[in-house]
Amino acid sequence: MYRFLLTPRWWAIHAFVLLAIPVCVFMGSWQLGRFEDRVQSHDAAAKAPDPATLKAEPLASLLPVDQRTSGRPAVAHGRYAEQFLVPGREVDGASGSYVLTLLRTDGAKALPVVRGWIPRGAQAPAAPSGEVEVTGVLQASETVGSDGVHAQGGLPRGQVGVISAAALVNLVPYPVYDAWVTLPRADTGMTAVPASAPQNSGLDLKAFQNLGYTGEWFVFAGFVVFMWFRLVRREAEALEDAELGLAPEGGSETPPASPPTPEGAAAPEGSETPGSPYGVDDADAPASSTPVL
Numbered sequence: 001m002y003r004f005l006l007t008p009r010w011w012a013i014h015a016f017v018l019l020a021i022p023v024c025v026f027m028g029s030w031q032l033g034r035f036e037d038r039v040q041s042h043d044a045a046a047k048a049p050d051p052a053t054l055k056a057e058p059l060a061s062l063l064p065v066d067q068r069t070s071g072r073p074a075v076a077h078g079r080y081a082e083q084f085l086v087p088g089r090e091v092d093g094a095s096g097s098y099v100l101t102l103l104r105t106d107g108a109k110a111l112p113v114v115r116g117w118i119p120r121g122a123q124a125p126a127a128p129s130g131e132v133e134v135t136g137v138l139q140a141s142e143t144v145g146s147d148g149v150h151a152q153g154g155l156p157r158g159q160v161g162v163i164s165a166a167a168l169v170n171l172v173p174y175p176v177y178d179a180w181v182t183l184p185r186a187d188t189g190m191t192a193v194p195a196s197a198p199q200n201s202g203l204d205l206k207a208f209q210n211l212g213y214t215g216e217w218f219v220f221a222g223f224v225v226f227m228w229f230r231l232v233r234r235e236a237e238a239l240e241d242a243e244l245g246l247a248p249e250g251g252s253e254t255p256p257a258s259p260p261t262p263e264g265a266a267a268p269e270g271s272e273t274p275g276s277p278y279g280v281d282d283a284d285a286p287a288s289s290t291p292v293l
Contacts, residue, residue: 004235013231020224028217031210038207041067056135059111065140065179071195074138074181078105080113080127082172084160091117091191098193099124100163100180102172103134110172112163112180116190125189136181137195141165 004010056073063069086098096119102110113134118124141164142149149162160167165176186192 002232002236004239005232013228017224017228021221024217024221024224028214028221031214031217035207035210035214038210059105059138059177059179060107062138063177063179065138069138070140071197072138073135076103076105076111076134076136076181077131078103078111078134079131080104080129081110083124083127084158084168084171085124086114086161086163087155087159088161089117089193091193094119096120096122097124097159098163099190100160101127102168102176103132104174105177109175109177110168111177112168114163114180114182114193116183116186117193118190122189125187128187134181134183136183139163139180139182139195141178141180 005014054072056075059074059076062072062074081102081104083099083101086100087096089096089098096117098117099115101113101115103113104110111134113136115127142162143164144162146162155161160171163180165178168176182193182195184192
């Protein structure tokens with residue numbers, strides 16, 4: 001009965017099942033590993049000392065920014081240059097703008113420095129002139145998924161929607177560091193911008209999304225196995241019905257034709273002979289009452 005499992009069509013189904021199950025299991029295990037990594041990073045961050053309390057180090061020694069260096073105090077020297085506003089940012093529940101000033105360092109690159117936050121409609125104070133030393137909390141460049149980012153464009157001149165080297169390099173004629181710092185003590189007339197946690201760390205919404213995806217992939221693997229058994233059972237039942245001579249469910253049968261009437265036999269009562277409107281032979285039909293002239 002199960003010889004159909006060795007047909008070419010079923011070999012293709014077997015190959016699909018044997019490929020789909022390992023892929024689903026692998027993807028589920030990978031998502032579970034991502035979630036476990038986030039749990040471990042969250043536990044490590046909870047046990048580690050506050051990065052802001054560590055000794056400030058030169059900017060170059062902390063680059064590139066990663067989960068280990070994000071939040072560390074960084075020191076840079078240079079002169080302030082172009083200044084931009086970053087609108088749509090909230091501090092203490094109020095909406096306003098970050099005051100972002102580029103610091104031209106001795107290495108010719110510019111470091112974005114968030115000097116503070118101002119409420120909506122306020123005027124940003126000018127940056128200090130001359131050579132300055134800046135000590136701020138190091139942060140990774142923002143991305144489209146970061147909180148408060150305005151990635152649609154269309155901002156007025158002098159404003160930028162995302163703090164990143166990719167966005168700023170199009171606005172200034174010199175290279176920009178792929179990082180930025182926020183000052184722990186803002187200048188007069190501004191509020192200090194608190195540092196944010198490193199990206200892709202901690203038990204945030206994305207971490208629990210990884211856990212949800214884990215369950216989905218394992219469910220897909222079980223569904224593939226279930227459908228394989230369901231198709232096998234359905235095929236076997238169809239072959240068994242065919243051997244017993246049972247018509248497939250929902251099939252239509254053609255009604256048997258009436259047996260022909262033997263020549264010379266009387267037609268059944270109520271039947272009419274084709275070609276005669278009276279149901280009798282033409283010879284027995286009544287003559288026309290119209291007189292023949």
